Amino acid sequence: MSGPSDFQPTNPALKWIERRLPIMGLMHSSFVAYPTPRNLNYWWTFGAILSLMLGVQILTGVILAMHYTPHADMAFKSVELIVRDVNYGWLLRNVHAAGASMFFFAVYIHMFRGLYYGSYKEPREVLWILGVIIYLLMMATGFMGYVLPWGQMSFWGATVITNLFSAVPYFGESIVTLLWGGYAVGNPTLNRFFSLHYLLPFVIAGVVVLHVWALHVAGQNNPAGVEAKTEKDTVPFTPYATIKDMFGVSCFLLFYAWFIFYMPNYLGDPENYIPANPAVTPAHIVPEWYYLPFYAILRSIPNKLAGVVAMFGAIVVLAFLPWLDNAKTRSSKYRPLAKQFFWVFVAVCIGLGYLGAQPPEGIYVIVGRILTVLYFAYFLILLPLLSRIEKPRPVPNSIADDVLAKSGGKAAPMVSSVIALMVAAGLLFGGADSARAAEGGTKPPAQKWSFSGPFGTFDRGAMQRGLKVYKEVCAACHGLSFVAFRNLAEAGGPGYSVAQAQAFASDYKVKDGPNDQGEMFERPGRPADYFPSPFPNEQAARAANGGAFPPDLSLITKARSYGRGFPQFLIDFFTQYQEQGPDYIVALLQGYEDKPPAGFNLPEGSFYNNYFPGHAIKMPKPLSDGQVTYDDGSPATVAQYAKDVTTFLMWAAEPHMEARKALGMQVFVFLILLTVLLYFTKKKVWANAH
Numbered sequence: 001m002s003g004p005s006d007f008q009p010t011n012p013a014l015k016w017i018e019r020r021l022p023i024m025g026l027m028h029s030s031f032v033a034y035p036t037p038r039n040l041n042y043w044w045t046f047g048a049i050l051s052l053m054l055g056v057q058i059l060t061g062v063i064l065a066m067h068y069t070p071h072a073d074m075a076f077k078s079v080e081l082i083v084r085d086v087n088y089g090w091l092l093r094n095v096h097a098a099g100a101s102m103f104f105f106a107v108y109i110h111m112f113r114g115l116y117y118g119s120y121k122e123p124r125e126v127l128w129i130l131g132v133i134i135y136l137l138m139m140a141t142g143f144m145g146y147v148l149p150w151g152q153m154s155f156w157g158a159t160v161i162t163n164l165f166s167a168v169p170y171f172g173e174s175i176v177t178l179l180w181g182g183y184a185v186g187n188p189t190l191n192r193f194f195s196l197h198y199l200l201p202f203v204i205a206g207v208v209v210l211h212v213w214a215l216h217v218a219g220q221n222n223p224a225g226v227e228a229k230t231e232k233d234t235v236p237f238t239p240y241a242t243i244k245d246m247f248g249v250s251c252f253l254l255f256y257a258w259f260i261f262y263m264p265n266y267l268g269d270p271e272n273y274i275p276a277n278p279a280v281t282p283a284h285i286v287p288e289w290y291y292l293p294f295y296a297i298l299r300s301i302p303n304k305l306a307g308v309v310a311m312f313g314a315i316v317v318l319a320f321l322p323w324l325d326n327a328k329t330r331s332s333k334y335r336p337l338a339k340q341f342f343w344v345f346v347a348v349c350i351g352l353g354y355l356g357a358q359p360p361e362g363i364y365v366i367v368g369r370i371l372t373v374l375y376f377a378y379f380l381i382l383l384p385l386l387s388r389i390e391k392p393r394p395v396p397n398s399i400a401d402d403v404l405a406k407s408g409g410k411a412a413p414m415v416s417s418v419i420a421l422m423v424a425a426g427l428l429f430g431g432a433d434s435a436r437a438a439e440g441g442t443k444p445p446a447q448k449w450s451f452s453g454p455f456g457t458f459d460r461g462a463m464q465r466g467l468k469v470y471k472e473v474c475a476a477c478h479g480l481s482f483v484a485f486r487n488l489a490e491a492g493g494p495g496y497s498v499a500q501a502q503a504f505a506s507d508y509k510v511k512d513g514p515n516d517q518g519e520m521f522e523r524p525g526r527p528a529d530y531f532p533s534p535f536p537n538e539q540a541a542r543a544a545n546g547g548a549f550p551p552d553l554s555l556i557t558k559a560r561s562y563g564r565g566f567p568q569f570l571i572d573f574f575t576q577y578q579e580q581g582p583d584y585i586v587a588l589l590q591g592y593e594d595k596p597p598a599g600f601n602l603p604e605g606s607f608y609n610n611y612f613p614g615h616a617i618k619m620p621k622p623l624s625d626g627q628v629t630y631d632d633g634s635p636a637t638v639a640q641y642a643k644d645v646t647t648f649l650m651w652a653a654e655p656h657m658e659a660r661k662a663l664g665m666q667v668f669v670f671l672i673l674l675t676v677l678l679y680f681t682k683k684k685v686w687a688n689a690h
Contacts, residue, residue, distance in 0.1 A: 006033075007024060007025045007028035007029070007032075007033075009024060030212075030216060030237075031237055031238060031242075032236065032237060032238040033236055033237070034216065034236070034237040035219075035228065035231075035234035035235070035236065035237075036220060036234055036235055036236070036237045036240060036241045037220055037221075037222035037228055037233060037234055037399050038233060038234060038235045038240070038399060038400070038403055038689055039222050039223055039224055039399050039402045039403045039406065040220070040222055040223070040241065040244070041223055042244070042248055043109070043113040043117075043223075044113075044220070044241075044244075045244060045245045045247075045248025045249065045252075046106050046109050046110040046113065046248070047110065047245075048245035048246075048248065048249055049106045049245075049248060049249055049252045050103070050106050050107060050110060051208070052249055053099060053102060053103040053106060054103070054201070054204065054205060054208065056095065056096075056099050057096065057099050057100065057103060057201060058201045058202070058205065060092050060095050060096040060099065061096060061145075061197075061198070061201060063092055064082065064092055064093065064096055065194075065198055067081075067082045067086055067089070068082065068148065068194075070148070070190055070191050070194035071187060071190070071191075072150065072186055072187040072190050072276070073187075075148065075149065075150035075190060076149060076150045076151060076275040076276065077482070079093070079148075079149045079150075080482050080554075080555070081482075083656070084482065084487075084655060084656070090654075090656045090659075090660060091260070091660075091663070094259075094260045094261075094264045094660075095260055097264070097268065098256065098259040098260050098264060098267070099256070100142050100145060100146075100288070101259070101267045101288070101289070101290065102252075102255075102256045102259070103138065103142075104138070104142065104290035105290075106252070107134075107135060107138065108290070110131075111131070111135070111318075112346065114128065114131070114221075115321075115342065115345075116331075116332045116339075116342055117221055117222070117223055117225060117330065117331045117332065117333075118221070118225055118325070118327075118329070118330030118331055118332065119221040119330075120321045120322045120325070121225075121322060121325070121330050122322065123218045124214075124218045124221060124322075125322040126214050126218075127211065127214040127215055127218055128319075128321065128322060129319050129322075130207055130210050130211040130214055131211060132315070132316075132318045132319045133207055134204055134207050134208060134211060135315070135318075136315060137200055137203060137204045137207065138204065139290075139291070139315075140196070140200060141196075141197060141200040141201055141204065142288065142290065142291075143157075143161060143287070143291070144193040144194075144196050144197040144200070145197045146287070146288055147189075147190065147193045148190070148193065148194060148197060149272055150190065150275065150276045151269075151271060151272030151273060151274055151275065151276060152271040152272060152274045152275070152276055152277060152280070152282055153269045153271040153272045153282060153285070153286075154272055154276060155185060155276030155277075155278065156276075156281060156282055156285045157285060157286075157287055158185050158189060158193070159185045160285050161287070162176055162179045162180060162185065162189070163176060164298070164304075164308050164311075165179065165308075167304040167305040167307075167308045168305075168308075169305070179192065184278070185278075221330065222399060222402075223331060223333060223402070224331060224333070224395060224396050224399060224402035225329065225330030225331030225333075225334070225395060226330075226395055226396060226397075226398060226399060226402070228399055229398055229399075230398070230400070232398070232399075232400040233398055233399035233400050234399070235689050239685050240685060240686060240689060243678065243681055243682045243685050243686075244682055244686070246678050246682075247675065247678040247679055247681075247682045250671060250674050250675040250678050251675055253671055254668070254671050254672070254675065257664065257667050257668060257671060260664070261660055261661065261663065261664025261665075261667060261668075262454055262576045262661070262664055263573065263576060263578060264660075265558060265578060266573065266578065267288075267289060269286075270558065270559050270560060270561040270581070271559070273555040273558040273559035273653075274551075274555075274559045283613075284359060286356065286357055287356075289353065289357070291356070292352070292353040292354075292355075292356030292357055293314075293349050293352035293353045293356060293375075294311050294314055294315065294352075294356075295311075295356040296352040296353070296355040296356035296368045296371070296372070297310050297311050297314050297352060297368075297372045297375065298310065298311040299356075299360045299365070299368060300365065300368035300369045300371075300372040301369075301372070310372065310376075313376075314375060314376070317376070317379045317380070318379075320379075321379065321383075324379055324380070324383050324384055325383040325384070325386075325387055326384065326387040326388075327383075327386060327387035327390065327392070328392075329392040329395060331395070334392045334393040334394070334395050335386070335390055335392045335393075336390075336392075336393065337386055337389075337390045338383075338386050338390060341378065341382055341386070344374075344378075345374075345375075345378045348371050348374045348375055348378070349375070351367070351371050352368065352371050352372070352375065355367060355368045355371065442587075442591075442610045442611055443562055443563075443565075444562060444580075444583045444584050444586070444587030444588075444611050445583070445587065446564075446577075446579075446583055447579065447582065447583050447586055447643070449579050449582060449647070449650075450462070450647070451579075451647070451650060451651075451657060451658075452576070452577060452578070452579050453575065453576055453577075454576055454661060454664070454665065455661065455665075456657075456661065457658050457661075458492070458494075458647065458650075458651050458657070458658065459647060460494060460495040461632060461634075462643065462644045462647040462648070463493070463494040463495070463644075463647055463648045463651055464494050464495065464496075465630055465632070465634060465640075465644040465648075466644035466645040466646070466647050466648025466649070467488075467494055467648050468628060468630070469623075469628050469641050469644055469645040469648070470553070470645055470648060470649070472627075472628050473622055473623065473627065473628065473641075473645075474553065474622065474645065475531075475534060476534060477534060477541075477544075477545060477550040477619075478534070478550045478551065478552065478553045479531065479532075479533035479534060479535075479550075479552040479553065479554075480530075480531035480552065480553050480554050480652060481530055481531065481533055481552050481554055482530070482552075482554035482555065482652075483530060483531050483554055483652050483655075484527070484528060484529065484530045484531075485501050485502075485504060485505035485508075485525060485526070485527045485528075485529055485530075485531070486501060486527040486528055487655055488500070488501040488504060489501035489527070490655070491658075491659070492651075492655060492656060492657065492658040492659055493651065493655060494648070494651070498527070501527050502526070502527050505524070505525035505526055505527050505529060506524040506525055506526075507524075507525070508524070508525035508529070508531070508532055509522045509523070509524065509525070509532070510522065510523055510524070510525045510526075510529050510532055511532070533552070545618065545619075546605050546618055547605075547618070548618030548619065550619070553649055553652065554652055554653065555652075555653050556581070556585060556649055556653065557581035557582050557585055557646065557649050557650045557652075557653045558581050558653045558654065559581070560580075560581045560584045560585060561580040561581055561584065562580050562583070562584055564577075564580065579650075581650075581653075582646045582647075582649075582650050584611065585642075585646045585649065586642045586643055586646045587610075587611040588609060588611045588612060588617075589622065589623055589638070589641070589642035589645070589646070590623075590638055590639060590642050591609045591610040591611040591612070592607060592608065592609050592610075592621040593608045593609070593610065595608070596608035596615070600615065602616055603616050605618065606618055607619070607620055607621065623638045623641045623642060624638060625637050625638055627641070628641060
């Protein structure tokens with residue numbers, strides 16, 4: 001059933017090519033006739049999932065790079081314009097951004113599978129080390145990609161992480177200067193990171209080829225941890241492993257699509273919807289969730305150099321695993337102590353990930369130090385010790401015996417257990433991420449929004465009323481610089497006709513020029529123009545607002561958030577509730593108090609607001625009853641104004657939301673049907689192999 005390739009093309013042209021370059025024979029022997037252990041479980045499908053994710057990230061990354069501008073003054077805007085103005089740009093961005101998280105999610109499962117089943121043991125040491133190199137390259141690529149949107153968290157993340165290299169004795173400052181391309185994070189840094197972020201995925205692809213090559217030389221490990229001895233132990237890669245991988249990939253795509261179409265911001269940071277500002281430091285600077293365990297290790301050690309060494313050491317120690325664990329039995333299935341400690345180690349990693357998202361203070365630091373010690377103890381003390389004292393259970397004589405034993409017993413619970421743990425950890429980190437933006441204020445009450453949930457759509461009436469509130473009240477201080485007048489007449493918008501949008505635009509004066517005399521001039525707005533800002537620059541805005549800078553409102557509903565707490569954030573994942581930003585805005589607009597509570601020291605020129613972080617806000621109460629007249633008879637109250645303008649601002653932040661959800665529903669129907677079809681096909685193919 002399996003063995004060396006006997007592929008011989010019949011087509012004369014293919015024969016001619018094959019004689020000179022036997023590429024088809026190589027492909028056939030590697031992906032068709034390649035003998036695969038017949039006892040592989042679904043853990044092994046993550047190799048195919050990772051290959052797919054690498055291809056997706058490279059393809060979407062190349063297309064995004066065609067539209068991205070790697071300049072500190074334009075990077076943030078170029079990303080937003082990709083999402084808004086490039087055909088299906090929102091889809092490309094979501095696929096790429098969520099793809100980074102899914103790539104790491106899959107690689108962590110792949111690595112934990114290797115740890116559990118001893119896939120690093122002889123003769124697969126080089127295969128394992130190549131995997132660690134791929135992981136390191138992924139971390140570097142992911143970090144540089146995270147910087148490219150040039151939002152607040154991107155900028156400050158780059159500042160903090162690159163500064164770590166200053167701890168290197170003698171050469172630290174030179175390394176940091178080289179990374180920055182100057183004496184601070186700025187445009188040269190962004191150019192360096194963009195260049196390397198574009199290059200490194202191709203380096204990863206090259207190392208993946210070596211990884212697969214080493215895999216085909218050493219052969220695949222399997223859950224029993226015994227080598228294939230006869231043809232009964234293996235099946236050809238195609239169709240057996242291929243159809244199993246396809247089924248695993250389709251299940252993974254369902255999970256991936258959930259984030260692309262319904263939860264695109266769940267794993268992101270609201271601060272990254274604010275343009276990078278070197279003068280304003282975020283309250284908590286944290287990396288993406290997949291770096292959090294190592295970030296926790298870094299912060300657990302008071303000495304900067306020791307912390308950096310420990311952080312990198314936590315990754316490098318993986319490369320020495322084949323020599324740290326000398327146990328003769330590969331699979332933890334037959335190692336009772338190793339199996340128990342493996343689960344403890346998984347819990348330690350998840351705990352470190354949680355702590356990495358918390359402020360570095362109090363109990364978090366103490367627990368972080370304990371878990372850091374346990375992390376290193378697992379590799380440096382426990383595994384060498386277990387190989388000497390543990391008495392493993394007997395392993396099967398062959399893979400065929402393992403298959404027979406499995407068919408008569410209960411399936412191992414590892415797959416479901418670890419996936420549940422990883423999903424819970426991802427959700428935990430995602431929930432922790434969203435807890436930062438509204439710290440220091442009262443938690444806003446959740447509202448009912450027409451646009452929430454998988455079938456949510458915008459209320460056209462509310463959007464049109466909200467636009468009126470914005471024009472008559474908010475536009476005096478706040479810009480809407482990413483929204484063009486033409487957007488008002490586009491599908492998914494407030495529902496205006498082209499003529500109405502044109503008439504609306506003509507009410508504005510837009511600065512243009514220079515004219516033939518070299519002078520700037522004002523003209524009536526056109527549909528292609530963007531909403532003009534009320535101030536020519538930040539300095540003028542601060543001068544007119546008592547030193548405060550009114551933020552642009554284009555992305556305000558995505559740039560604000562608050563923590564929903566446990567277990568609500570878990571429920572939100574399944575109900576797709578992502579409206580923390582609108583909740584916060586509508587609460588802020590209604591949260592003014594004429595008198596602050598007793599004992600509260602309100603700074604001069606500030607106003608008390610229940611929901612603003614710190615409660616002291618420079619913006620005076622913007623809305624009052626009867627301030628704006630509605631033509632449709634809706635109540636002219638502050639509550640109605642706040643709800644309407646927030647609905648309009650939600651559309652301004654994500655004008656393609658309805659298209660996203662509609663396409664998502666079609667994709668889900670397709671993927672569910674495909675998954676069911678692949679499941680029954682896989683059952684039929686494997687019926688004669690078990």
